[in-house]
Amino acid sequence: MNSIFNFFSPKDKLFQPLFEQAGSNLVKISGALVDTVTSKDQVKRREHIKEVEKLEQTGDDITHAIFLGLGKTFITPFDREDIHALVSALDDIADYIYAAGINIDLYNIKTINKAMINLAQLLFEMCTDLESAIKELRGFKNPQLIAEVCLRINAGESKADQICNTAIAVLFDDEQDAIELIKQKEVLQLLEMAADKCDDAANVLESILIKNA
Structure with missing residues (x-):
């Protein structure tokens, strides 16, 4: 009887805590x-990149646990497709952040330009917003907050596009070293892609809100 009861137990005892862990990890x-991008010391920068790498693995573990739960749980808090899309977007954000951080190290980028710092800070704001919206999935008690977060993240994604495109244009105008240009351009684009994935996550949250609020 216990196993039957656990199978049909309230959904958020499995999924919601994992969603919140994913948000916190972001x-x-x-x-x-x-x-990483604000540290001027190369040794400390590498320490921060190692932390990024560790947290990316933590995110992978959370994602795996949620997908495992989808395979084993009959009743879910909302549509399986929405759960899959949300978790995939959250995982993608972490992946692109990791890729940007690791490439800063692999490419031995010594000069972090202002655009990289602005994009990283913008990503932090967007991830903080995502975390607060994800917490509100527990019971949908404040749907207005989720809606406001989605609007801010959408605006943030547009701002990230502008920062990235402007910075790349400046690189082509000012950077004389073609190899350095390619390195910095790739990092900028990875950061911008992370912002795109934040917007993808916000779009899924909007879909969940419409269906469940």
Whole structure:
């Protein structure tokens, strides 16, 4: 009887805590990225990148646990497709943040330009917003907050596009070293892609809100 009861137990006892862990992990990894790009000491920068790497693995573990739960749980808090899309977007954010951080190290980028710092700080704000919206999925008690977060993240994604495109244009105008240009351009685009994935997550949250609020 216990196993039958557990199978039909309230959904959020499994999924909601994992969603919130994923949101919290995004705030941590985006914070570690900010530390990476604002650190002027190469040794400390590598320490922050190692933290980014560790948190990316933590995010992978959370994602795996949620997908495992989808395979084993009959009743879910909302549509399986929405759960899959949300978790995939959250995982993608962490992946792109990790890729940006690791490439800063692999490419031995010594000069972090202002645009990279602005994008990292913007990502931290967007991830913090995502975390607060994800918490509100527990009972949908404040749907207005979720809606406001989605609007801010959409605006943030547009701002990230502008920062990235402007910075790349400046690179083509000012950077004489073609190899350095390519390195910095790739990091900028990875940061911008992370912002795109934040917007993807916000779009899924909007869909969940419409269906369940």
